[in-house]
Amino acid sequence: MKQKYLGIGIGVRRAHFEDLLADKSLSDWFEIVSENYLTIGGKSRYVIDTLAKNRPIVAHGLSLSLASAKDPDKNYLDLLKKLVHDLDCPWFSDHLCISGAHSANYYDLIPPLRTEESLEKNIQKINYIKNYIQKPFAIENISHYAESTHNTIDEVDYINRLAEETDSLILLDINNVYVNYLNHNLDAKDYLSRVNADRVVQFHLAGHFQREDIVIDTHGEKVCEEVWSLYEWYLKKVNRPISTLIEWDHSLPSYNALKEEAEIARKIVQKLFGSIHEIS
Amino acid sequence: MKLADYEKLWFESLNQNIDNSKKLGIPSDRLNLYQDFVRNHYIGALEKMFPRIEEVLSPNWVEWSKQYYEMYPPLHFELNSLTLNFSNFIKGLVDKGDLPEYIIELAEYELGEFFIYTSPENYYQEITNEESLWINKASKIFEFQYRIGEWVKAMDESLMARESKPEKVSNILAITRDNNSFLCVMSSLNEIDVILVELLRRSVLKVDELIEEFYSIDDNLKQFDQNLLKQRIDFLKLQKIIL
């Protein structure tokens, strides 16, 4: 089950293309939004092909709609399989959510229904996807703004069972846990402690925006202090480094500012476990 | 609740604007939040694809983009694909007299520019035989009734107010991606250029072969000066339409 520790990575975003091509000290690894590269060539493709020669790239998608009963789109799976193998991704990932139904696409993460029946359907779907793509797969926990009264299974239990039954990895987004803690009065440490740590292959660290009525997971702010402390607390608890990715999608900082944020994560890992070279 | 029912309730809420919050077992203000998110992703993608139309149509843009969202809800995993019906939608507004005619061509231009810029045709690693002429597949030719090219250029360089309209004159315009810089190049073409491009779309040819094929099309073309023809080939190479 153990995947190699990749270090501290950043998301590839169009606004940073020139900086990425010019950078002589690239981040340890990169994550791309799969949908932005499935059928798109030109500069985008050139940039990721160039990066992939020197660094691992993980494809992170938002269209598999893991929590939906709908069959995965065959065309999408073919394109995704090609991308994941072309870039030789160590794993690929998507969210535990509904991102489309009835041939519609929402481009958003709709909270899953958590019942025994839906779990069974989600297991079948993930098994099918994994079998088709033939690469390790990681399931990400989402931030959500609504908890349906029809849910009968606890969120962490649901993710753990899903990962176990499909032999999948977990992409643990600590900011999502924190945002849910703020919006739904969850106990963030209790949530994190109950996640099956053996399966956690990667973290997402991101920022959120506090509105008067609700906290929105914007990925458009710096990682907050509380999330940094949860990150350090969790690493200490599991006592091993875990590949970490700083995730921004809106109001992007400068490339240098993004790398500085990644350095904060690196310092925490180094403080706890020594440098990446000693680890690998 | 069954998963299929849960999904259907969300679908109706997000694509048909029905308030299913009670049936979903969630607060209605939270359902509204998701409805706003989904619509905003859609409208945001339209704005990225059609920045000049947004500017020209503002302040009515928001209303029209919402109308478009309701008529053509997103069906494909690529957000960009939602723009494919946009030219038709604009045409409907023009037919009703709500928009000036040239907006149809502006929509085609902006869509073409986007798809050329992101075209999956990658030549940066493929061309080996430099003697042959290849058509750059990341290129598109438009036959327009309005001088959209000059107008777009002037708009982009802020040389013209958005209230101004392009001149109504038939013209041929090409958008091509330079596969070294990956930037789009705009060129004004004539009928001879279009014939040359068509011949090269059919097969890869050497210069002499292209000229021979050109003269064999019909007797009228045989009158066309060979030096001028070579100049047009050089022009097409300079504009990256021929590689």
Ligand SMILES: [Fe+2]
């Ligand atoms: Fe995330």
